[in-house]
Amino acid sequence: MTVFVLATANPHKADEMREIFDSLGIESRPRPEGVPDVDETSDTLEGNALLKARALAAATGEAAVADDTGLFVDALDGRPGVFSARYAGDGASYQDNVDRLLAELADVPDSRRAARFRTVIAVAFPSGESFTVEGVLEGFITHDARGEGGFGYDPVFAPVDGAGRTLAELTPEEKNALSHRARALRALAEKLAS
Ligand code: IMP
Numbered sequence: 001m002t003v004f005v006l007a008t009a010n011p012h013k014a015d016e017m018r019e020i021f022d023s024l025g026i027e028s029r030p031r032p033e034g035v036p037d038v039d040e041t042s043d044t045l046e047g048n049a050l051l052k053a054r055a056l057a058a059a060t061g062e063a064a065v066a067d068d069t070g071l072f073v074d075a076l077d078g079r080p081g082v083f084s085a086r087y088a089g090d091g092a093s094y095q096d097n098v099d100r101l102l103a104e105l106a107d108v109p110d111s112r113r114a115a116r117f118r119t120v121i122a123v124a125f126p127s128g129e130s131f132t133v134e135g136v137l138e139g140f141i142t143h144d145a146r147g148e149g150g151f152g153y154d155p156v157f158a159p160v161d162g163a164g165r166t167l168a169e170l171t172p173e174e175k176n177a178l179s180h181r182a183r184a185l186r187a188l189a190e191k192l193a194s
Contacts (some may be wrong), residue, residue, distance in 0.1 A: 003027045004123070007066035007097050009037070010034060012151040017067070019176060020185045027152035028065070032052055032158070035059045045082055046132050057124040063115055065188075066122050067181060071153050073101070073115040073141060077106045083131045084153070098145055105141055113140040115157065117180035121188050135183025142166055150175060 003073070006028055010015050014030055021028040025116040038055040045068040052066030055127055056063040070081045074097060080087035080097070088096035105113060117137045138160045143153035147168025154167035176182050 003053055003065050004147070005029055005056055005060050005062045006031055007056045007064055010151075013067065013149075013181070016179070016181055017065070017185065018178060019172075020182055024189045026189065031056065045118060045120040045134075045171075046122070048065040048082065049120045049123065049132060050130060053122040053124035054130060057126050058072070061126050063126070064124050064143055066124075067119050067120045067184065068122075069117060069180065070118055071085055071101075071115060071157070073105070073113075075105060075112045075114075098153060098156055101141065101153065102143070102145070110140070113142075113146045115139060115141050116151075117157065118186040121181075121184045123188065131191065133187035134181045135185070135187060137178065137180040137183065139167075140175060 004026065006014055006017055008017065009031055011074060018028055030095045035056060038052050040051065042048045043178050049066050049068040051066045053066070056064035057064065066179060070084045072078045072081050080101070086092055086099070088100040116139065118134060120132050120134045123129060139158050139162070142156050142158050146166045147155050149170060150168045151171065158164060161178065162170065167179070
């Protein structure tokens, strides 16, 4: 059976991905130490996910899975989008990014705070073959940060079916049941099964 090497070095994402892979009966293993990072030079999630997956497949000689996620806010014409990690500048912390987002949306009413997370997962095989799948989670940006769970923009993102709670107020199991990453991983499982 194919074992998928995970490209992410982010422990939160690696945990989420491993749990979901486990629940689907797919074997995965963490990124080996010493594999160099790839510059995310594309201006699309698809492009960056493929760059990361292809580089890891080439470096390890194994099937590789990489994801790239962005938060797309309607009132900001889709920003921060592909630049979500560096929204408040290079080296920005999760808190810096959340602070900037809330500041930019300070005067935006509830009716215009719709947003969505998009995750693109790329799979690359040592043969050079590759494909992408995606998962989307619709929601809105809250006025204040709430909750201790998750990471990134979770404290200010309330999914449409989350009863008003932010992703950071959900248990890890609840987040994994509905998240953009879980949806993308389910699409991946369906694709691999076919
Ligand atoms: P990445 O390119 O997949 O690392 O994601 C870019 C940025 O999006 C991260 O630095 C986080 O700020 C944010 N992000 C990614 N996934 C999530 C999530 O599940 N919840 C909240 N923020 C996320």
